[in-house]
Amino acid sequence: MMELNGKRVLVIGLGKTGRSAARFLAARGARLILVDKRADLEAEDLPADAEIHTGGEDPAWVDRVDLVVPSPGVPRDNVLLTRASARRLPILSEIEIAGRYLTCGIVGITGTNGKSTTTTMLAEILRAGGGRTFAGGNLGTPLVEAVDKGYETVVAEISSFQLEWVQSFRPRVGIFLNVSEDHCERYRDLDEYSEFKARLFANQRAEDWAVLNRDDPRVWTLAKHLRARVVGFGESRAHHGSAVWLDGRALRFSVEGCEGLIRMTAFRLPGRHNLSNAMAAAGGALALGLAPDVIEAVLAEFRGLPHRLEFVRERAGVVFLDDSKSTNVDGAVAALASCSAPVIWVAGGVDKGGDYAPLRPLLSAKVRTAILMGPARERMMRTLQGATEVQLVETLSQAVTAAADAARKGDTVLLSPACSSFDQFTDYAQRGRVFKELVMAL
DSSP states (O other), rough: OOOOTTOOEEEOOOSSHHHHHHHHHHHOOOEEEEESSTOOOOOHHHHTOOOEEESSSOGOOOOSSSEEOHHHHHHHOHHHHHHHHHHTTOBBOOHHHHHOOOOSEEEEESSSSSHHHHHHHHHHHHTTTTEEEEEEEESSSSSGGGGTSSEHHHEEEEEEEHTTTOOSSOEEEEOOOOOSSSOOTSSSSSHHHHHHHHGGGTTOOOOOOOOEESSSHHHGGGGGGSSEEEEEEESSOOOOSEEEEEOOEEEEETTTEEEEEEEEOOOOOOOOHHHHHHHHHHHHHHHOOOOOOHHHHHHHHHHOOOOOOOEEETTTTTTEOOOTTOOOOHHHHHHHHHSOOEEEEEEEEEOSSSGGGGGGHHHHHHEEEEEESSSTHOOOOOHHHHHBBBOSSSSHHHHHHHHHHHTTTTEEEEEOOBSSSSTTSSSHHHHHHHHHHHEEEE
């Protein structure tokens, strides 16, 4: 725990995380300076005695504080963070502060894709096992909201952004799902991106657990460097330590000498990537002592999350799927791999700097028409043309109309953008909701 009473704290960014952090800090006696670049910010749920600045940033504010708390979306080269670093002020993320106050076990889940699904799966398994469990973090509810609420375990989706400013954050169980190109605008290269994600394990001890994807070489290479006990998960047994692996339509496991089987015959989520998510959730649950029959029952009932290969409707023999959460190339690859041909693929938005070339084989094999929208469409077309027919449009509304016109009976129309949503929408969820509204209105 840290002493906050009387501390002068600068909170940068007043979205959901920044607002929760501000309320948490104020409740513990901190004196706040709250900053957001947006000029039209609503201040109604912010602490009444806080000093609030909107529409700009003045480095001089840093000179009046003892601590800086940046929201995850604030880049490391932000002018206020640069000034704070130069003055050697402590800079702590919201999850770092939460971790210092939480008295229950923390499960942290990171990776490029599958974090939300795995977080929700594991939280449901823990609840089914009788534990009072919080699920949040990057998934939606900031981690500080779990403090002093009587939870036995918190399960947190954790992004690389949140791990940039941790010092002592220590999950009892850390899960690393995968790593692929994403946030190229923020990180120098894939190595730097991976290094920030690996900070999840930096403070673990020998009694803690690290659940690692054996099928991802960048993730699995961490196994020999960690202090925590390792559970590997993957499609084959592959090593002699604790592990979860596929065996037909079942998961086999051996964790600390305890061996068994979790049947997956009733598991409904499509795609190999969701089997990987299920293995990760099972590995975390087994490390925490959950019974295999509880894990099996929850996985059989789990129906997934909105905007992840979500069925929208069938119209005139055409199936429409919403995979708006796929905001990077690897997510779109997994979605296309899960679909039966022929596919009408709707993609595009704001380019994140990744390489679209890995999509070419799937476009050639499965996609009859690719409908590309938004600012990224021209760059995507240059990489993908020749793999399949390509149409360019500006908006999602135009894309849905074009997809409906191109689709034939037996086709799947798949929204899996491989790009962020910020050209037309506030986030991927709004993009998915609008897609579903447009599809239902056809």
